[in-house]
Amino acid sequence: MEAPLMEPGPLDAGLYIVATPIGNLGDITRRAVETLDRCALVACEDTRVTGKLLNLLGLHKPLRRYDDHASDVAREALLSEMAEKAVVLVSDAGTPLISDPGYRLVRDARARGIVVTSIPGPSALVTALSMAGLPTDRFMFAGFLPAKDKARGDVLAELAAVPATLVFYDTGPRLVASLDAIARCLPGREVAVARELTKLHEECRSGTAQDLAEHYTAHPPRGEIVLLIGPPGPPVAPEDDVIEAELRAALAEMSTSQAAGKVAKAHGLDRKTLYARALEINGELKG
Template sequence: MAGILYLCATPIGNLEDITFRVVRTLKEVDLIAAEDTRHSIKLLNHFEIRTKMTSYHEYNRVEKAKVLVEKLKEGKNIALITDAGTPGISDPGEELVKQCHEAGIQVTALPGACALVNALIISGQPTRRFCFEAFLPTDKKERKDILEQLKNETRTIIIYEAPHRLVRTLEELLELLGNRKMTLCRELTKKHESVFLSDIESILEYHKENPPKGECVLIIQGKSFQEIKEENQKSFLEMSLSDHMNIYMDQGYSKKEAMKMVAKDRGVGKRDIYQQLLEEE
């Protein structure tokens, strides 16, 4: 029989956040695949876990995943751990999981700490709907493209950032998203954990004078539906009524249907649109 891949969540700061089930599983599996074995050995030593480790990281994720899948096919049970938090979230684990599914290998997850969830629930921001961008890309064009896409995002936005890049990222967010309500979470679960709820501009100004320490999670308010409605209405009012009508009529709508939609776009009654069209004829 083939083995099982166990995705084991590890602490993001406080070692007491590991679960009994994860500790037991790490002791029982045949092999632990770790993002950084030098980092993970400290965790294993703390809990007296003697299981053999092998490295699995961003730079060997495709080829090493093939090796691990073969071991799983041979009946070995493998635990995957990341440097901190839940494997597969903003780390190379997703590649191994994909290859396991393709090979018919069973994958199961042992829940635990996850920085994005921890930050979101203590942020004071809306939690029902959110999008996770992890770390923004370093490529300038790709980075700007993603930020442009986020301008009209109505869900709460979650971004990871390193402390030495925080000020630069906040400057870009302020320029492209405007001065949104925002929460900055740092050093989650650690002794000096902090939660800074304010707005992008205030948080930026503070950290220009007080360089941040520790990994950061940015929780940013999404754009309200009312803001989007007002912006759309403004753009419609800037075009001529005939051009606005043609948008819908070119899509195959009748004149009557188009008038109804135009009236809704402009925030007026259908009778007003009909009267204006008569005056333009």
């Protein structure tokens, strides 16, 4: 499909969300370059990083810092400007708002009737998913894993039963601790580490969390990292004697129907079969 060229001249007023390369300058889209060329102002996390990108593209635009620490006053100033001219929002790399600032700005712009346009492009999340070899029919992106051990373990425990590939962002200094936590909390899961994406030393390594932790302990990683965890396998049915014991314990506290329902729900078993066995147990107890 042939991409239409943009009309020459300034863009219409509004907010333009522009994805930028995550490592390889060749990944920037023609539409992104044209939008940056025709906008009136660029809001960015770090003016030095974005200034370098614009210089490489041969562009010169006014830059305004806008990050997670930006004040309400700074956001209001940008909203006022985009009501009259084209304001571009970029992050340091990749697609804005994906674990990057911008959510409040976009929400407030839409609430005020300001046109918001997204110019899609590179994303570390999607790039990693496409090359990791883990299921992609369902995935859950959960941002950065917490830095502290307890909080990290709590998040992993909370997401353990989600029937999807889990995706996190991480950093080199914290990766081994994250892998150790995954080995403890989610043993047996397939894990992938994608790093230096689109760059010269791009790597996507998969295996168990324990094996990967040993590798990266010996070879400390650099750069930003995408950490992926495969979905849980099918539940393993407990032994018959365990089910029997749980049914008997439940029957001591509730009705036959409730006991069968409780044990069936806990293990994903057939309720009718358990109800029949619960009736037999009641008959034995009364006999």
